Structures are given as structure tokens and as C-alpha cells.
Amino acid sequence: MTITPVGTLHLRHLISQRLRTAFDRTFGRVAPRLILLFQLAATLAACAGTAPADTGTTGGNVVARGDGFVIAQTRRDDTYEALSNEFFGNSDRAETISDANGAISLAAPRLVAIPLRPLLASAVYPEGYQVVPILAYHQFVDGKSTNLMKMAKSSFEQQMDYLRDHDYHVIPLGDFVGFLNGKTSIPKRSVVITIDDGFRSTYDIAYPILKKHGFPATLFVYTDFIGGGAALNWAQIKELSASGIIDVQSHSKTHASLAQSSKEITAQQYASRITTEISTPERLIYEHLGKRVSYYSYPYGDSSVTVTRALEKGDYGAAVTVWRGGNPSFASPLMLKRDMIYGNYSLADFQNALQVYVSVVAP
Amino acid sequence: MTIRLPVSILLLGAVQTFLVSCATGGSGVSGNEQFQLSQQEMARRLESQGHLAEALIHWQFVAATQTKGGAADLEITRLKGIVAARRAELDRKGEIAISKGQTKQAKVYFLQALSFDESDAEARGKLREIDLKELWKQQDEKNKNAKDTRDVEDER
Numbered sequence: 001m002t003i004t005p006v007g008t009l010h011l012r013h014l015i016s017q018r019l020r021t022a023f024d025r026t027f028g029r030v031a032p033r034l035i036l037l038f039q040l041a042a043t044l045a046a047c048a049g050t051a052p053a054d055t056g057t058t059g060g061n062v063v064a065r066g067d068g069f070v071i072a073q074t075r076r077d078d079t080y081e082a083l084s085n086e087f088f089g090n091s092d093r094a095e096t097i098s099d100a101n102g103a104i105s106l107a108a109p110r111l112v113a114i115p116l117r118p119l120l121a122s123a124v125y126p127e128g129y130q131v132v133p134i135l136a137y138h139q140f141v142d143g144k145s146t147n148l149m150k151m152a153k154s155s156f157e158q159q160m161d162y163l164r165d166h167d168y169h170v171i172p173l174g175d176f177v178g179f180l181n182g183k184t185s186i187p188k189r190s191v192v193i194t195i196d197d198g199f200r201s202t203y204d205i206a207y208p209i210l211k212k213h214g215f216p217a218t219l220f221v222y223t224d225f226i227g228g229g230a231a232l233n234w235a236q237i238k239e240l241s242a243s244g245i246i247d248v249q250s251h252s253k254t255h256a257s258l259a260q261s262s263k264e265i266t267a268q269q270y271a272s273r274i275t276t277e278i279s280t281p282e283r284l285i286y287e288h289l290g291k292r293v294s295y296y297s298y299p300y301g302d303s304s305v306t307v308t309r310a311l312e313k314g315d316y317g318a319a320v321t322v323w324r325g326g327n328p329s330f331a332s333p334l335m336l337k338r339d340m341i342y343g344n345y346s347l348a349d350f351q352n353a354l355q356v357y358v359s360v361v362a363p
Numbered sequence: 364m365t366i367r368l369p370v371s372i373l374l375l376g377a378v379q380t381f382l383v384s385c386a387t388g389g390s391g392v393s394g395n396e397q398f399q400l401s402q403q404e405m406a407r408r409l410e411s412q413g414h415l416a417e418a419l420i421h422w423q424f425v426a427a428t429q430t431k432g433g434a435a436d437l438e439i440t441r442l443k444g445i446v447a448a449r450r451a452e453l454d455r456k457g458e459i460a461i462s463k464g465q466t467k468q469a470k471v472y473f474l475q476a477l478s479f480d481e482s483d484a485e486a487r488g489k490l491r492e493i494d495l496k497e498l499w500k501q502q503d504e505k506n507k508n509a510k511d512t513r514d515v516e517d518e519r
């Protein structure tokens with residue numbers, strides 16, 4: 001029978017005086033050795049720096065919960081990336097977890113706070129606020145071009161390399177919409193890439209480069225163009241959509257400006273045209289790709305209250321203009337700003353379009 | 364019998380030392396305490412820098428590892444009071460600035476209010492309204508000019 005010292009002390013209250021005397025005679029002889037053993041064990045434990053939960057427990061060992069976060073015990077030599085993977089299935093939240101814990105070292109096991117939702121969903125701070133640039137591309141060419149709407153392959157590759165090498169995070173438009181709704185956490189230097197129209201060069205030139213970099217992009221197609229000489233066909237669009245890299249969305253039916261024309265004398269005439277420009281691409285994209293569109297790109301960036309109301313009614317989550325600038329968390333989802341990236345842009349021009357933070361001077 | 368007391372005390376001391384050593388990783392401070400101290404330090408630093416919303420979050424982390432009604436809960440109540448007062452003041456200043464047509468100044472006030480309290484729907488709504496108003500002003504001008512151009516083209 002093995003008796004632990006603590007159990008022994010408890011037992012001593014239950015046994016008779018006679019037995020206690022006998023016990024003490026025996027135990028008294030071995031006590032000094034036992035004490036030495038325990039002191040030795042204590043010293044070894046202290047020197048080894050062993051914490052209680054470091055006995056084969058996982059990094060996902062939750063010890064407390066709060067509103068929107070958990071407190072967890074880490075393993076020795078844990079990392080914020082590993083914690084993000086363990087709790088969220090990917091490393092995207094590593095920065096958020098690190099921020100929540102003051103980027104403290106995880107070399108030794110310790111308790112850490114794991115936010116389950118964005119710490120500050122609005123990304124508005126006393127000194128300034130985060131903005132997300134949405135980049136707008138159109139056509140791509142293998143060589144050089146004087147057409148501003150055509151981006152040289154080499155320039156596009158250089159721009160994507162720049163994003164990769166300078167800690168920018170290219171996020172899907174859907175993640176940005178989640179950020180606007182306070183539902184999704186996005187990294188600090190987030191950027192969204194969009195491509196308008198549906199030129200074939202999206203498939204031939206842009207897609208392989210985006211794929212190589214693992215950058216998601218949204219392709220806005222106007223459906224009257226599809227199948228034309230320089231345009232993508234539905235098979236290619238389907239392939240792009242299935243890739244998981246390209247999200248196909250609507251850019252109207254005809255690419256006509258959605259501003260009211262002088263020929264549209266009545267509001268009803270105008271509204272009827274707008275309905276067609278919204279509903280036709282919805283139907284065609286659904287027929288060919290089996291997906292419902294939820295984002296819209298205004299041709300020439302032109303919008304009106306009639307258009308935004310129609311999109312709102314159609315449950316669209318976002319619509320993009322071509323007004324320059326980054327978008328804060330409080331931006332209006334149906335009037336998002338975008339930066340056109342022109343073919344004659346130098347790398348410095350491209351850098352200027354990447355505004356990710358706006359400073360505020362306190363009142 | 365002379366060794367009865369020392370054995371008990373020494374034995375207890377040894378066990379205690381062993382358990383504490385295990386619990387603290389040899390640092391003398393438990394994992395829980397270590398976590399609380401580091402989070403409290405972050406909360407105080409952030410508050411001193413005016414980052415009230417973030418300070419509140421760190422106090423909430425501490426509170427989760429304490430018994431209800433602990434020191435962190437008191438800090439949370441205190442900080443929430445400060446946030447509510449500042450937010451109300453900034454929202455009011457923002458409204459006054461708007462009424463005077465000082466939209467840039469109003470935007471700064473509402474941004475400050477939102478930075479203190481993310482749930483400030485009024486500040487968020489006003490900021491969206493200010494930005495949207497500016498965008499529509501530009502868009503309407505562009506639409507009008509485009510319309511004029513089209514009219515000239517139609518007349519030709």
C-alpha cells in the first residue's frame with residue numbers, strides 16, 4: 001500500500017494513540033530522507049520551469065471564457081500562428097492574438113487571451129483609423145501599351161510582388177464587407193483587388209500571377225461583353241470562379257453609365273433600365289456559375305440614389321465606385337471608393353494608392 | 364516524539380514548495396498571476412495613452428480569470444463610466460459642429476467618440492453620413508456634367 005505524505009497526515013487523526021506512537025517511531029526514521037527527496041523534487045521542478053498544464057496538454061486548453069474571448073494555456077515553444085491554427089483553422093488571426101497579449105514570448109507555457117471576434121472591430125483609434133484600398137484593374141497586355149486601361153504584365157507582376165514583400169494582406173472583397181459589418185477581423189494592412197469588365201487577358205495574364213501569389217480578386221463582368229473577341233467566355237469564367245482565387249460578380253449588362261440620361265424623361269423609364277442592368281447579370285451569372293451575385297461595380301463608377309436603392313432592395317452587400325481613397329469601417333457599403341491602377345503607373349504611383357491608415361489630429 | 368512537529372511542518376513545506384514550483388514554472392508567480400499582471404499592465408498603459416476601448420478589453424481578460432466582483436470588475440465599472448462621459452461629450456460637440464456646418468471638425472469629434480466606444484452607433488452613423496454626403500455631392504456633379512455632355516451630343 002502506498003501512502004502519500006498528505007494522506008498520512010490526515011490518517012493520523014483517525015488512528016489510535018497507540019498506533020500513532022508506532023507510526024511515529026517508523027515514520028520518524030524515514031522522514032528526513034523523504035523531506036530531502038521532496039526538496040530535491042521541488043528544486044528540480046523549479047529549475048526546469050515546469051508549469052502544471054505542460055504535461056501533454058494542447059495549446060487549446062481553455063481555462064476561462066469571457067464575452068467574445070477565451071483564456072487558454074499554451075504549450076512550451078508555442079507560437080501565435082499555431083494558436084490561430086488551433087482555434088480558427090488558419091493562421092489569419094495570429095496578429096490579433098499577438099496584439100491581445102502584447103506580443104509576449106510564448107517560449108514558456110503561459111496563459112493567453114484568444115479573442116474570438118475582432119478586438120476593435122471598427123479599427124478606429126484615438127490617433128487615426130484603418131482604411132482599406134480597393135484597387136481597380138481592367139485589361140492586361142504582354143508587352144507595353146499607351147492605353148491607360150491596359151496594364152503591362154511585367155508591371156502587374158511587380159505590383160503584386162510589392163504587396164507580398166511589404167507586408168500587405170490581400171483579402172477577398174467578402175472579408176472586407178464582413179469588416180464593414182463588424183463581423184470579420186481583417187489584418188492591419190489589408191488591400192482588395194478588383195478587375196472590371198471581363199477581358200480575356202484576366203484569364204491569360206492576371207490569373208496566373210494572382211494564383212502564384214495566392215491573392216484573391218473579384219472579377220466584375222458586364223454580361224453583354226462575354227463571348228466577344230477580346231472577352232472571356234463562360235467556360236473560362238467558370239474555371240476562374242472554380243479556382244477559389246477569383247470571385248465573379250456583376251458589372252451591369254451593357255456597361256452604360258447608370259446615371260440618369262436626358263432621354264429618360266420619367267423616373268419610371270430610368271428605373272426600368274436600372275432594373276435590367278442589375279437583374280440580367282444576376283440571372284446569367286446564376287445560370288452559368290450557379291451562384292448568386294452580391295457585389296456590384298458601377299460602370300464608369302457612376303451611381304445614383306435610384307441605383308443604390310435598387311441594389312439595397314436586391315440585397316447586395318457592396319457596390320464599388322471609382323472615387324479615389326481607402327475605405328474605413330464606417331464606409332457606406334454601396335458607395336465604396338476604389339483606386340484605378342492605370343497602365344502608366346510607376347511603382348511610386350502604385351505605392352501612393354496603398355493608403356491603409358488615416359491619421360487624425362485630436363480636437 | 365521530539366521530531367513529530369518538525370516532520371509535519373517540514374513535510375508540508377516541502378509539498379507546498381513542490382506544488383508552487385510546478386505551478387509557477389520556477390518563477391515564483393503562478394501562471395494566472397503572471398497573466399493578470401501582464402494584462403493589467405497593458406490596460407493601464409493603454410488607458411494612459413487614451414486608448415480606453417482597448418484598455419477595457421484587457422481588463423475584461425483579467426476579470427475572466429478572477430472571481431466575480433474582483434478588482435478587475437471595479438476597474439471595468441470605473442472605465443465604463445469614463446468612456447460613457449467622454450462619448451456623450453464628443454457626440455454633443457460633433458452635433459454642434461455639424462449644426463455650424465463644420466463637418467471636418469465634426470468628423471474628428473465622432474471619430475474620437477467611436478475610438479472610445481465601438482458601440483457608439485450615433486458616431487458611426489454620423490461619420491457614414493458625412494462621408495456619403497461628400498461622395499454624393501461629387502457624384503451628382505459628375506452625373507450632371509455627363510448629362511450635359513450627352514445632351515450636346517444628342518443635339519449634334
